[in-house]
Amino acid sequence: MTSGDGPQRLMVVVAHPDDETFGCGSLLLHAAAAGATTAVCCATRGEAGEPAPGSGITNERLPAVRERELRAAAGLLQVSRVDLLDFADSGMSGPAGPETLVGAEFADVRDRVRERLEDFRPHVVVTLDAGDGHRDHARIRDATLAAVAQSRWQVARVYLQCLPQALMRRWLEHIAREHPTSQHLEGDVPGTPEELITTVVDTGKHLTERERAIAAHASQVSPYEGLPADLRLAFLATEHLRRITPEWRGGERERDVFFP
Template sequence: MQASLLAVLAHPDDEALRCGGTLARAAAQGADVTLICLTRGEVGRNTDPTLTVTDMGAQREQELQEACAHLGIHPPVFLGYHDSGRGDRLRQGDPLASINADPLDIEARILEVIRRVTPQVMLTFDPHGMYGHPDHLVAHRAATAAFSRAGNHGVPVQRLYYAAQTHEEMRRLQSEQRGAGLGVLNGLNPDIYAVSPCTVAACIDVRAHAAQKLAALRAHRSQTGPLSTLGTLSSAQLQPLLEQETFSLGGLRSPLPDYPVSDLFSGLNVRFHSISAGAP
């Protein structure tokens, strides 16, 4: 079968920092790479004063389209749920927010894409949503459930991976270099939101795709501007993220040839597009 990877994430920019290098690497190998985005990130704040934004959802949709082009993957599939926000911006009263959607409806819509793109590999957030964002938790639950059900729909996806941060990585991103760490991680306990090295089931070298990953990250101008902690990470904090991405294991329908693997498709009987035909 043609190699196919499906990522299920919550907002524009979720793809760039944690798994952008892996997505670009898979596409460069000749895999079909599809990204589902539950929302358009309407609750995001504009962190670039030079950017005039009248419709945040439309702005972030365009940013994700550009980021996917930089990564060399197919245009994103938006499911159309609303960004739920978090903390004091949590939209509990929005009936279209992902936190208020019927979980089985979200699963069904993911399964529609699974049937269309027939992935051997899926990836999504870890069980704690990286930092507990409600939409990340919804995406994790729905993707895991869809993986579980996929065999009943004629597409026995072989592997499910969770984007995961190690203790070392999380503590580095929480460090106070240049006056701030990665804001969303402030005050969070790595024993809850990070994993030990023995939990890392895939360790992907993404150095060859660092430029693509950085370009994808910068495409999210509204979220990585000078007023954002993400856009002002020090080189010491950012550089390791341009070199390696780590994943824990969510599910298997066939054995892993190694632990951890260095390629998400390692050991699977799949074919890849030739380089000339590999771009979406």
């Protein structure tokens, strides 16, 4: 799979270490298997995360640990390049200082992403759709779309990685059975409405490799931990995306993110 200037290139732009694996791991493996060169651009070191119970990792050590995990997982996902943008993790809520991804000037976030885009020159860019409601995910989504719009390098295709609402509804049903007092049961069903999903990629053959990459993020509790086998497979064996560029005009869903 090549373009006029060599193998096609795919860049995934995320907010925290583990987003690249928990969210886009199978897509990165799919791209590498298809002959594409891949890169991950990560905005923070995830220092506002919680160390997994029993990990023995202190909050002070967490940023360095999570960076190491990011790089180890990227290697398992056959990623050729990892860029860190050096913003601080904003956390889920509360005040966000100017050093954080949410608190920083939007133009600064956009321009740092744009610099990496113009250097790597991807044909395909994938970022998060923020359907989970995390403010850092929304920030990096908006900054990435703005960076693509202003880049001197023309990106052929831009996608948002999605969690389908139908799948999230199944997840909430599981949570209601196993953890009936969970705060996740409050509010609306998260995720992306089915009608907005334009692209569905079968990545089941990469499941074993993705599981290894998930395990590399040992400082964090995987969102797939404890799920029934069928629900875990539904999350990990198929990639759901929303194509932003070129504009989707309807029709049969795509089955890949690359040009033939």
